[in-house]
Amino acid sequence: MTAPHGTPHGNPLAGGTTGPHALRPLLDTVLDALRTGAQDRYGPLPAGGPDAVTAHVRTALGDVLPDHGTGDHEALRTLVRTLAAGAADPAHPHCAAHLHCPPLAVAVAADLAAGALNPSLDSWDQAPAASAIEALLTRALAAEFHDTPHPDALITTGGTEANQLALLLARERHGPRLTVLHGANAHHSIPRAAWLLGLPPATELPTPTGVLDPTTLADALAATPGPTLVTATAGTTDAGLIDPLPAIADLCDHHGADLHIDAAYGGLLALSPHHRHKLTGLGRAHSLTVDLHKLGWQPVAAGLLTVPDTALLAPLAHQADYLNATDDTEAGLPDLLGRSLRTTRRPDALKIATTLRSLGRDGLTHLIDHTCELAHHLARLLDAHPRFELHAPPTITTVLFRPTHATDDDVATLRRTLLHQGRAVLGRTHADGRLWLKATLLNPHTTAGDLDTLIALLEGSTHR
Numbered sequence: 001m002t003a004p005h006g007t008p009h010g011n012p013l014a015g016g017t018t019g020p021h022a023l024r025p026l027l028d029t030v031l032d033a034l035r036t037g038a039q040d041r042y043g044p045l046p047a048g049g050p051d052a053v054t055a056h057v058r059t060a061l062g063d064v065l066p067d068h069g070t071g072d073h074e075a076l077r078t079l080v081r082t083l084a085a086g087a088a089d090p091a092h093p094h095c096a097a098h099l100h101c102p103p104l105a106v107a108v109a110a111d112l113a114a115g116a117l118n119p120s121l122d123s124w125d126q127a128p129a130a131s132a133i134e135a136l137l138t139r140a141l142a143a144e145f146h147d148t149p150h151p152d153a154l155i156t157t158g159g160t161e162a163n164q165l166a167l168l169l170a171r172e173r174h175g176p177r178l179t180v181l182h183g184a185n186a187h188h189s190i191p192r193a194a195w196l197l198g199l200p201p202a203t204e205l206p207t208p209t210g211v212l213d214p215t216t217l218a219d220a221l222a223a224t225p226g227p228t229l230v231t232a233t234a235g236t237t238d239a240g241l242i243d244p245l246p247a248i249a250d251l252c253d254h255h256g257a258d259l260h261i262d263a264a265y266g267g268l269l270a271l272s273p274h275h276r277h278k279l280t281g282l283g284r285a286h287s288l289t290v291d292l293h294k295l296g297w298q299p300v301a302a303g304l305l306t307v308p309d310t311a312l313l314a315p316l317a318h319q320a321d322y323l324n325a326t327d328d329t330e331a332g333l334p335d336l337l338g339r340s341l342r343t344t345r346r347p348d349a350l351k352i353a354t355t356l357r358s359l360g361r362d363g364l365t366h367l368i369d370h371t372c373e374l375a376h377h378l379a380r381l382l383d384a385h386p387r388f389e390l391h392a393p394p395t396i397t398t399v400l401f402r403p404t405h406a407t408d409d410d411v412a413t414l415r416r417t418l419l420h421q422g423r424a425v426l427g428r429t430h431a432d433g434r435l436w437l438k439a440t441l442l443n444p445h446t447t448a449g450d451l452d453t454l455i456a457l458l459e460g461s462t463h464r
Helices: 019-041 049-061 072-085 105-117 128-145 159-174 189-196 214-222 245-255 267-271 310-316 326-330 349-384 408-421 448-462
Strands: 152-156 179-183 203-205 228-233 258-262 287-291 303-307 388-390 398-403 425-431 434-440
Touching: 019 072, 019 105, 049 072, 105 349, 128 152, 128 267, 128 287, 128 303, 128 349, 152 159, 152 310, 159 189, 159 228, 159 258, 159 287, 159 303, 159 310, 179 189, 179 214, 203 214, 214 228, 214 245, 228 245, 245 258, 267 287, 267 349, 303 310, 349 388, 349 398, 349 448, 388 448, 398 408, 408 425, 408 434, 408 448
Parallel strands: 179 203, 179 228, 228 258, 258 287
Antiparallel strands: 152 303, 287 303, 388 398, 398 434, 425 434
């Protein structure tokens, strides 16, 4: 026996005119489970370490595929509460290890709509409005970085995919003998993309100061025959540093090399009148990587690859008759396959466009400026504290520090102790031959009091 239309066996769907009615009570259950799970956890992450978390999840989950289901509400209540209780929550002010932002509620709400309607951006007839939103959004965002007549951008899953696409496009322009030059400070996805694409092994240049030195790059370019792609970084993952982009762009022009800039972390600084000077030269690149699930406060995934001219994306063109038949394209149906190497893909543009409309340029700029100032405030506190050593003032929102007189083993142990206790999530990185704790501030709701509490927590831990 089939239940009313759209709900065979009583299992409602999320879309259609009845979808919102079916979702509403389930959302109440989900939101309640998120709240109770966060209360169970209490801190920035669960205490006890991997074994304790796994044991708790195993007990809660039980039989992954039971013979008889427990029903929608029980399943959501149990698993969402378990997930929240076992989460490293970037909305907690002491969860500051990685480029892992707390997403804005408005973006998450928009993502719910995307999930309910389930458009797939591989053909227009699966995503009529979503494809139009994506086209308008990508061109508008590309224009923020490229002052050219026809800038464009692709939505990606993040910096790794965007960097891979950048190298792929460069390979298609110059052939498989393309040499990739990158600093030791570059994201690991750069040399990995060269390997994945069958290019010669990427050449790593030393960056003892944390950024790519123009003199080192000049020597490398002079010694590199054939086509070359230089990759620079605007916001390193270890310290948030920005390579000297104008000098690097000048060298690329002089030697006829292409330039890709990985601005996954720092790219959104271009929106801020207070910080955009740090990115001078950004628009001179052949391609840029930008992530809005960092300083854009989007749920993952929300990456971009931008280019100064849409013609640079031509190598991605692809034809599959069931998705973009030639006569359909000639008749005016948009061809979406050349907008990604993925076929099925989510309408991630919706949450981004919703956020931009909600906050506006001034609202997003305020969040960026405020978060950067939080990092400077933390740096000043640490610099003035006799028990801590600050590595350097932050360039974006990453602060490196370590307890005074601590060994590298002490630093590593302190970090793991805080993780196992569930009291703080801090990163780690090497700089100047030593191991440092890393606080990456991406939570604009963090207060000065939260930072005071974090330092007091660290100070107490160093006494043990």
